[in-house]
Amino acid sequence: MPISSLSPPRSGLVLVKNPHLDLMEEDILYHLDLGTKTHNLPAMFGDIKFVCVGGSPNRMRAFAQFMHRELGLAGDGEDVADICAGSDRYAMYRAGPVLSISHGMGIPSISIMLHELIKLLHHAKCRDVTIIRIGTSGGLGIKAGSVVITDTAVDSSFQPRFEQVVLGDVVVRSTELDKDLAEELLACSREIPDFPTLIGHTMCTYDFYEGQGRLDGALCSFSSEKKLEYLRRAYDAGVRNIEMESTAFAALCGLCGLKAAVVCVTLLDRLEGDQIRASHEVLWEYQQRPQRLIAALIRKRLGLGPALLPAD
Ligand SMILES: O=P(O)(O)O[C@H]1O[C@H](CO)[C@@H](O)[C@H]1O
Ligand SMILES: O=c1cc[nH]c(=O)[nH]1
Numbered sequence: 001m002p003i004s005s006l007s008p009p010r011s012g013l014v015l016v017k018n019p020h021l022d023l024m025e026e027d028i029l030y031h032l033d034l035g036t037k038t039h040n041l042p043a044m045f046g047d048i049k050f051v052c053v054g055g056s057p058n059r060m061r062a063f064a065q066f067m068h069r070e071l072g073l074a075g076d077g078e079d080v081a082d083i084c085a086g087s088d089r090y091a092m093y094r095a096g097p098v099l100s101i102s103h104g105m106g107i108p109s110i111s112i113m114l115h116e117l118i119k120l121l122h123h124a125k126c127r128d129v130t131i132i133r134i135g136t137s138g139g140l141g142i143k144a145g146s147v148v149i150t151d152t153a154v155d156s157s158f159q160p161r162f163e164q165v166v167l168g169d170v171v172v173r174s175t176e177l178d179k180d181l182a183e184e185l186l187a188c189s190r191e192i193p194d195f196p197t198l199i200g201h202t203m204c205t206y207d208f209y210e211g212q213g214r215l216d217g218a219l220c221s222f223s224s225e226k227k228l229e230y231l232r233r234a235y236d237a238g239v240r241n242i243e244m245e246s247t248a249f250a251a252l253c254g255l256c257g258l259k260a261a262v263v264c265v266t267l268l269d270r271l272e273g274d275q276i277r278a279s280h281e282v283l284w285e286y287q288q289r290p291q292r293l294i295a296a297l298i299r300k301r302l303g304l305g306p307a308l309l310p311a312d
Contacts, residue, residue: 012127015257029116033086045124049097051131057091057102064093064100070295110245114252134290137241139266150202150262153246158237162251173251178259188296200240204247214274263290
C-alpha cells in the first residue's frame with residue numbers, strides 16, 4: 001500500500017518528517033551551498049510563494065529572467081544571480097516571490113535537490129508554497145509541442161507509486177498530485193491562443209533509452225514491434241507523456257505538504273519515433289511553453305492580469 005499524503009497542513013507551512021532535524025545545531029544544505037548558520041534563510045526566502053524546478057540550469061535562469069519581466073520587477077533581470085553559485089550541482093535564481101531551480105536529470109538528482117529545497121523552505125518558514133516542475137518529455141499519441149499537465153505520475157508498469165529503498169527495504173509512496181492545481185493550470189492554458197494542452201498520466205522512467213523503449217540506445221534487446229506494443233499499452237493506461245522525475249517529485253512534495261504540479265512539453269510523439277529531430281529554435285520555443293503557462297498562473301494568482309510576453 002503506498003503511503004499517501006495529500007493533506008497540506010492548515011498552517012500552510014512546509015512539513016519535514018524527520019525528528020532528527022530538531023536535534024541538529026546546524027543544517028548544511030550541501031548541494032545548494034546554503035545552511036542555517038551561514039545564511040539567514042527566513043530573510044532570504046521567507047516570502048517565496050512559487051517554486052519552479054526543471055532539469056537544465058539555463059532553462060531555469062531563462063525562466064527567472066522571464067518571470068522578472070512578467071512581474072514588472074525593477075531592471076531588465078538579465079543579471080539574475082545564481083544563489084547556489086558556490087556549488088556546481090544545481091542553479092537557483094529568484095524573481096520576486098518566484099524561486100527557479102534546476103534539478104538535473106533523473107530521480108536521484110531531483111531527489112537530492114528536493115530534500116534540500118524542502119528543508120530550505122521549512123527553515124525559511126515559507127507558507128502556502130506552490131511547486132511546479134516545468135520540463136520536457138516524449139509524447140504518446142499527441143502532437144509534438146503539446147503541453148501535458150500531469151494528473152497522476154506513474155512508474156514504468158503504469159502504477160501510481162514511487163519506490164524508494166530505505167535501509168534495504170522498498171518503501172512505496174503515493175504519487176498523487178494536486179488535482180485543483182492541475183485544473184487551474186488547464187483553465188489558464190485555455191486563455192492562451194494556439195496552446196495545445198491536456199491533462200493526462202505521466203510515466204516516469206529510470207532511463208531515457210531502454211527505460212523508455214527506445215531502439216536507438218547503445219543497448220537494445222527488443223524489437224520495434226515489442227516497443228510499440230509497450231508504448232500502446234502505456235497509452236491505453238492513460239499515459240500521455242514520458243519523462244524521468246515526476247514520481248519522485250510527486251511523492252516527496254506530497255509527503256511534505258506542498259501543492260505540486262508537473263507541466264511538461266512534448267518534444268516528439270514516441271509512437272512515431274525515438275530521435276528528437278526538431279531544430280534548436282523549435283525546441284527552444286517548445287521549452288518556453290510550460291514557462292508561459294506557469295507565468296500566466298502566477299500573474300493570475302497575483303492579480304496581474306493575463307499579459308504574456310514570449311520567454312527568451
Ligand atoms: O526537460 P527536463 O526537465 O530536463 O526533463 C526531461 O529531459 C531529460 C531527458 O532528456 C529528463 O530529465 C526528462 O525528465
Ligand atoms: O522522449 C523524451 C524527451 C524528453 N525527455 C524524456 O525523458 N523523454
